Amino acid sequence: MSDNTQHSIELISFKICPFVQRSVIALKEKGVDFDVTYIDLSDPPAWFSEVSPLGKVPVLKVDDTVLFESAVISEFLDEVYPPQLHPASPLEKAHHRAWVEFGSDLIGTQFQMMMADNADDFAPRRDALEEGLSRLQGAMTGAGPFFGGAELALIDTAMAPIFMRLAIINQHRDLGVFSADSALGRWSDALLARDSVQSSVVPEFEALFVNFFRAKNSYALS
Ligand SMILES: N[C@@H](CCC(=O)N[C@@H](CS)C(=O)NCC(=O)O)C(=O)O
Numbered sequence: 001m002s003d004n005t006q007h008s009i010e011l012i013s014f015k016i017c018p019f020v021q022r023s024v025i026a027l028k029e030k031g032v033d034f035d036v037t038y039i040d041l042s043d044p045p046a047w048f049s050e051v052s053p054l055g056k057v058p059v060l061k062v063d064d065t066v067l068f069e070s071a072v073i074s075e076f077l078d079e080v081y082p083p084q085l086h087p088a089s090p091l092e093k094a095h096h097r098a099w100v101e102f103g104s105d106l107i108g109t110q111f112q113m114m115m116a117d118n119a120d121d122f123a124p125r126r127d128a129l130e131e132g133l134s135r136l137q138g139a140m141t142g143a144g145p146f147f148g149g150a151e152l153a154l155i156d157t158a159m160a161p162i163f164m165r166l167a168i169i170n171q172h173r174d175l176g177v178f179s180a181d182s183a184l185g186r187w188s189d190a191l192l193a194r195d196s197v198q199s200s201v202v203p204e205f206e207a208l209f210v211n212f213f214r215a216k217n218s219y220a221l222s
Pocket residue numbers: 014016017018019020041055056057058068069070071104
């Protein structure tokens with residue numbers, strides 16, 4: 001294994017996976033060339049269980065080495081490909097890493113909310129999402145619009161998938177989990193305006209996302 005930047009990179013993806021989207025945004029922010037192989041998680045190809053130790057995407061094949069776990073993939077990309085997006089200060093970097101973990105949990109909370117198929121199940125999950133977002137806002141430093149201030153950092157690439165999904169869900173049901181005129185609102189606007197974020201999903205993403213959860217009778221989309 002070498003640490004130069006002449007790697008061949010292949011991303012194994014599921015088109016609506018927020019964790020995969022994190023990897024794509026980081027790759028794009030760094031201008032890294034990569035190939036994408038899409039799989040259907042409801043009917044994965046036989047080779048997938050050989051490649052993915054946890055049976056999950058994203059998987060990043062770097063030459064002959066398989067990487068998994070979106071936060072680890074992003075850390076690798078940040079160490080190898082400029083520009084460095086993590087803060088240089090060890091304390092600030094650790095703070096960002098901790099909140100990336102929180103963000104992973106929040107992605108799960110958002111998913112659970114989308115899986116609620118009735119108002120009674122939906123309400124507490126929506127409230128949990130609001131509470132999580134509020135805590136996240138409390139951890140932001142600087143004057144925005146990004147998590148740590150004016151410059152996009154690695155943690156922003158990890159959170160953008162949540163905001164992209166919220167923008168879509170809000171078109172169907174006004175969740176009211178944060179106001180446009182808040183640090184979260186300004187953060188969301190800045191992320192969703194970013195080229196790397198806009199181009200991080202397939203053109204039919206919104207339809208795929210809505211259809212996936214409609215098939216689960218998602219109350220959020222009813
Ligand atoms: N902690 C993992 C989570 C990845 C994950 O949950 N991916 C989902 C799709 S969005 C998956 O592959 N699920 C398949 C399964 O659980 O069987 C990461 O950050 O990469």
